[in-house]
Amino acid sequence: MTFWAPNINIFRDPRWGRGQETPGEDPLLVGKYAVAYVRGIQGDSFEGGKLKNGNLKASACCKHYTAHDLDNWNGVTRYIFDAKVSRQDLADTYQPPFRACVEEGQASGIMCAYNRVNGVPSCADYDLLTLTARQQWGFQGYIASDCDAVGIIHDQQGYAKEPEDAVADVLKAGMDVNCGSYLRKYTKSAVAKKKVSEVDIDRALENLFTIRMRLRLFDGDPRKLEFGNIDPTGVCSQTHLNLALEAARSSIVLLKNDDALLPFLKTKTKSLAVIGPNANTSERFLGNYEGFPCNKITILEAIERYNISSTKYHQGCNFVNCTAASVYEAVEIAKQADYVILVVGLDQTSEREKHDRLDLGLPGFQENLVKSVAEAAKRPLVLVLLCGGPVDVSFAKENPKIGSILWAGYPGESGGIAVAETLFGDNNPGGKLPVTWYPKDFTKVPMTDMRMRADPSTGYPGRTYRFYNGPKVFEFGYGLSYTNYSYYFISVSRDNLLLSHENAIKKSSSARFVSVSDVGKESCDSMIFSAQVRVNNDGEMAGKHPVLLFVRSKNGGNNGRPWKQLVGFESVSLNAGKSAEVEFVVNPCEHFSYADVDGLMVIEEGTLYLIVGEEEHPVNVVF
Known part of the structure; x- marks a missing residue:
């Protein structure tokens, strides 16, 4: 089996819809994640070097190579975007995770990206695919295009004059397989027109069949091989359920906790109001490229397991985008409770593949809902945020009537349990932010500007904690604890x-x-x-x-x-x-x-x- 993951692009811009898939903005962090992910998928040990005879449990594929972190922003799509990247930024920001993936992780696959880099389509860049990945880093595996990335080289980017030129460009650059139909349609005619040689095709086939051999697809009945007894029943094993819960617990970040509002004392908490469009749904936990969860437990349902005398719930908004808010009803419920928990944030309508954000605030009337409920509540409330990318919650950070803020990201199927445990002290939050949280004004910076370094002469503030010189809502690596x-x-x-x-x-x-x-x-x-x-x-x-x-x-x-x-x-x-x-x-x-x-x-x-x-x-x- 080939597994087209992990996504190891740098979370360069907080608006990126797919930032939720990545481990963060720091190249070293992303590289360490890539190595561990690849070793795990391919059947290696955590320390590496334990693959038997080069055989693979599954083939991991590091993507999207390279400088790919824009999907669809202000009419600019990933299909036509030309990322202008300096050699400086390429060397110490964009490339290090991929280098680690290859040199340390020994990944058997790389996926080249849709976008161009300095004018050249990634999948047609001989320097990237052959000189750098294969010759400099020693990559031994196959290189796949992102889906239909070969076709866009001719059809949308206009880089290739004819379809056969696109085929020739990618094969000569070192790409081996196209996710899509372009090679199937035009390779034969590209050979007939002498635009590509059979030598390039043979090289691609050798790389592809080598991986199939390493997967032992030609070694007889797969049920009798080392990994032949893996079946779907293992997915929801207790070991995996425990791991999902531990991952959710560890990832929660405590951003604010004035006067030790959290954790709630179980014996002294008599009534709760749970409000917000993300409070009674488990769908939000999964993010994108999600699988089917073994269990579905919402934050509200997990809280109710604590048998508080009175727990009242209101959705607060019509949808997560909160085009309409039931402020009066939410306020009335909040007035009656000892403590209020507001669960807001984003979902896949706000951030996802093919959809970048245009602003960094909470959507619709969510902020107004939070402020109104906070003003009415007996005590400072708890704000729980579900979102992949950062949001500007300066209003909550500075408001004394909002006592605590928890960021849970998209925590997976056990997120509801993990959040409830954190609220009541059965989990002590210890997570740290993997990205900088910028103020709303950061959206004045064009998402298409790939520069990492600040430029004081033009007021360009730079990006990520390593180079950004502007105001921050929260810093990379920030996170509180109950101790x-x-x-x-x-x-x-x-x-x-x-x-x-x-x-x-x-x-x-x-x-x-x-x-x-x-x-x-x-x-x-x-x-x-x-x-x-x-x-x-x-x-x-x-x-x-x-x-x-x-x-x-x-x-x-x-x-x-x-x-x-x-x-x-x-x-x-x-x-x-x-x-x-x-x-x-x-x-x-x-x-x-x-x-x-x-x-x-x-x-x-x-x-x-x-x-x-x-x-x-x-x-x-x-x-």
Whole structure:
């Protein structure tokens, strides 16, 4: 079986309809996700290197290669969009997840995207498919087009003069199979017109049949092979149900919790009002490209399992887009309850494949509903957000009558249970935001502008936490807990890094630097060091959360340098009053470098700071 996932495009713009499919905006995070996803699908171990004789359980396919993060915005579709991407941004933002997918994950498939990159259709780009993926990264697998992506090269983009030219362009570039009918219709005539040779066709067939062999499709009765006993009954096994619940629990992010409003005390909560268009539906949990859930339990139904004396519900809006709100009815219910839970957000009518958002606010009259209910409630209310992309909830963040905010994303079939458990303290939220939450004014930035770096001369603010210099609603990596954690650097095995490559030292207007390629792999490996961090749970509740290690430069944000960037993350579970030590492996050539204007990864001389929580530790890079 070939499995056309994961989607590992960077969540560059908060309006992207398919951002909900991706792990976030940070290239290192997305790359780590890609590697784990691919290894799991293909039957490898978590650490890798355990595939038997190269055989695959299933074939994973990393998509959409590359710089693909616009579906349909202001009349610009993914089919015709030409992504203008600098070599600098390509090198340290758009390409790293795909490189990790190939080099570390050993993915057996890549899907080339609809869009063009700097004028060339992705599926017809020899540099991307052959020179980079196959020759530079060592990719050994098949390359598929996105569905009908070959046809649009002629039919919509006008890049190819004839259908046969489109066929020739993609086969010569290194693509192997077309999702669609264009190759079936026009390959024979392309050969007859001498636009493509049989050598290119043979290469494609070899790549395709090699994957089929690795899947053991020619090894006899599949029921007698290693994975021949997998059947649908395993989908809803208790192990898988437990995993779905754990994933939902871990992904919930607590964005606000004034005066420790949450968790509710089960014995002292006598009445609840549950209001909102996302409160009594489980359909919202699934996002897009969803499967069939084993169980369907809404947030309201999960709350009712806690046997609160009185729980009253009102939908609040006619639909999630809330073109009409029943404010009076919702307010009357809220007035009668000890506590109010409002469940709002987005759904697939607002964000999905082929549909990007035009604004970053809550849809329709949702914000008015929230404000009206908050004003009427006896106590500050709890706001629960279901949405894939970020929304500007500054009004709620700043309103003292809204005490708590939970973001649950699209949490899967167990989302209702996980949210209810979080409300009542059976789950201590520990999730961190994988994307920056921007204010509504960010929509003034054209979604078609692919630049990552800020441009102060024009007021362009940049994108993602690494380069964005504007106001934020919430930052990447933000997330609260019902307990309090503190962090301390125990030891850093290197405080000084000596790069003794005199012939490789170059100068810019502000600093000296060396290219990572000039340093070389042996020297890079010799500089790897460890940073040990002690994590204390200083509160009164057990909790689990990821510890994030960043690095920043004192010159961050200048001349194309990131403000800061992620070095690693480790999940820690701690009982109240307990501590643990976490070790991070730091590779300066990877974690301290950034791309220059030519797309070369460079390391600057100077002081860098490792950051965890509020703690910093300096590391000096010396030439």
